[in-house]
Amino acid sequence: xxxxxxxxxxxxxxxxxxxxxxxxxxxxxxxxxxxxxxxxxxxxxxxxxxxxxxxxxxxxxxxxxxxxxxxxxxxxxxxxxxxxxxxxxxxxxxxxxxxxxxxxxxxxxxxxxxxxxxxxxxxxxxxxxxxxxxxxxxxxxxxxxxxxxxxxxxxx
Amino acid sequence: xxxxxxxxxxxxxxxxxxxxxxxxxxxxxxxxxxxxxxxxxxxxxxxxxxxxxxxxxxxxxxxxxxxxxxxxxxxxxxxxxxxxxxxxxxxxxxxxxxxxxxxxxxxxxxxxxxxxxxxxxxxxxxxxxxxxxxxxxxxxxxxxxxxxxxxxxxxx
DNA sequence: CAGTATCCCAAGCGATACTG
DNA sequence: CAGTATCGCTTGGGATACTG
Numbered sequence: 001x002x003x004x005x006x007x008x009x010x011x012x013x014x015x016x017x018x019x020x021x022x023x024x025x026x027x028x029x030x031x032x033x034x035x036x037x038x039x040x041x042x043x044x045x046x047x048x049x050x051x052x053x054x055x056x057x058x059x060x061x062x063x064x065x066x067x068x069x070x071x072x073x074x075x076x077x078x079x080x081x082x083x084x085x086x087x088x089x090x091x092x093x094x095x096x097x098x099x100x101x102x103x104x105x106x107x108x109x110x111x112x113x114x115x116x117x118x119x120x121x122x123x124x125x126x127x128x129x130x131x132x133x134x135x136x137x138x139x140x141x142x143x144x145x146x147x148x149x150x151x152x153x154x155x156x
Numbered sequence: 157x158x159x160x161x162x163x164x165x166x167x168x169x170x171x172x173x174x175x176x177x178x179x180x181x182x183x184x185x186x187x188x189x190x191x192x193x194x195x196x197x198x199x200x201x202x203x204x205x206x207x208x209x210x211x212x213x214x215x216x217x218x219x220x221x222x223x224x225x226x227x228x229x230x231x232x233x234x235x236x237x238x239x240x241x242x243x244x245x246x247x248x249x250x251x252x253x254x255x256x257x258x259x260x261x262x263x264x265x266x267x268x269x270x271x272x273x274x275x276x277x278x279x280x281x282x283x284x285x286x287x288x289x290x291x292x293x294x295x296x297x298x299x300x301x302x303x304x305x306x307x308x309x310x311x312x
Numbered sequence: 313c314a315g316t317a318t319c320c321c322a323a324g325c326g327a328t329a330c331t332g
Numbered sequence: 333c334a335g336t337a338t339c340g341c342t343t344g345g346g347a348t349a350c351t352g
Contacts, residue, residue: 013270016258021182099172099173115304116302124289136291153272
């Protein structure tokens with residue numbers, strides 16, 4: 001593991017990458033978030049991931065609090081597990097949206113697919129943007145970023 | 157490499173991860189975007205990355221069109237390289253912002269630091285949000301995502 | 313300073329066989 | 333179906349020595 005990574009990093013991006021920065025995790029989250037998959041086999045077939053790796057990644061995601069495992073029982077069958085995103089897991093929709101936007105525009109493919117986010121019940125399309133507190137959108141060209149202690153970012 | 161990954165994936169998220177989904181790339185982009193680093197040594201010291209890896213990653217990022225290498229010459233010194241983000245590289249600020257928001261809120265640390273985005277020249281704070289075309293912000297709770305062919309997402 | 317070249321190691325992945 | 337267990341291998345990463 002890189003030295004600048006690790007859970008102890010003072011950088012919030014590095015800490016995120018510590019959890020999300022391997023080749024399967026975000027794809028599993030994507031599958032749960034966009035396709036609504038909850039079952040082992042659904043993940044397996046959608047991703048083409050080896051079963052041992054899937055077990056390992058699901059366990060990791062549960063440990064990290066992004067997924068919960070629920071046991072449920074359908075009448076007449078034996079009990080099964082389902083894997084459901086927690087609030088922390090669902091809140092990755094910003095990351096998922098950002099990644100898919102980038103891939104769609106910067107690595108476009110004629111036959112590509114991406115998640116389309118809409119408002120529940122109304123189908124109003126929604127997209128990701130930088131906004132001020134007044135609700136004004138800000139173009140990428142006029143943005144500046146500076147590293148700032150998190151305690152100065154309270155409530156944002 | 158996972159089978160569902162690769163440049164040929166029809167999933168825009170998977171294609172993004174193909175470029176960004178290793179342990180160093182996004183940290184290098186972060187360093188360029190937030191700290192404004194451009195020199196080999198700056199990246200090296202800020203990240204603690206081994207020089208061979210840095211060379212390898214920089215070369216990769218140039219190949220992928222996220223960075224350009226410029227040669228410049230200061231009076232009296234020999235020529236040097238600087239590594240500057242392209243438009244495609246800068247457009248990762250959405251991804252960077254999303255990752256840092258997640259890490260800051262879901263993996264909080266008392267001594268953490270994150271990029272604070274502001275509007276150029278005005279210092280107005282800016283944050284990431286889902287918005288409708290009317291500019292209304294949409295809370296995470298009322299979002300729905302569905303996988304959609306990219307050609308239906310033209311202009312968004 | 314700005315890299316390149318080597319060497320070694322460990323983690324991560326893929327395939328596959330197996331179990332309740 | 334829903335996993336667990338094993339094995340071999342490849343790749344990515346760390347350390348370090350070296351060069352213009």
